[in-house]
Amino acid sequence: MKRGWVFAIVASVMVCCFVFTGCGMKKVETSQQAIELAEKMPNDIKKADYLLVEARIFMKNRNFQAAIDVSQYVIHNLKNKSAEANDIIQKAYNAIAVETKMSEERAKKENQKNKKQ
Numbered sequence: 448m449k450r451g452w453v454f455a456i457v458a459s460v461m462v463c464c465f466v467f468t469g470c471g472m473k474k475v476e477t478s479q480q481a482i483e484l485a486e487k488m489p490n491d492i493k494k495a496d497y498l499l500v501e502a503r504i505f506m507k508n509r510n511f512q513a514a515i516d517v518s519q520y521v522i523h524n525l526k527n528k529s530a531e532a533n534d535i536i537q538k539a540y541n542a543i544a545v546e547t548k549m550s551e552e553r554a555k556k557e558n559q560k561n562k563k564q
């Protein structure tokens with residue numbers, strides 16, 4: 448009986464490892480690669496789920512445009528989970544705006560520094 452429990456626990460841990468590492472899915476670098484890989488999936492639900500996971504990964508890696516592109520694909524082509532896709536798009540646009548403002552402020556400070564010299 449104990450042997451069965453041990454097997455069940457080991458099997459559960461292995462399943463969790465596969466789930467959390469993407470079930471051996473190929474790592475994608477671009478939104479286009481993610482979309483192409485999704486297109487090979489059997490149905491729109493799986494495609495949308497996969498693409499939203501990829502969009503979150505793109506966000507985490509600060510690739511905001513790829514997150515936007517993938518999320519827009521979900522909304523326009525799969526018509527699934529659009530609330531989550533819209534949320535990712537909004538967060539990505541906000542992050543881009545913050546980065547742009549920070550870049551502008553750095554450039555402004557650099558200009559002022561150069562004028563003093």
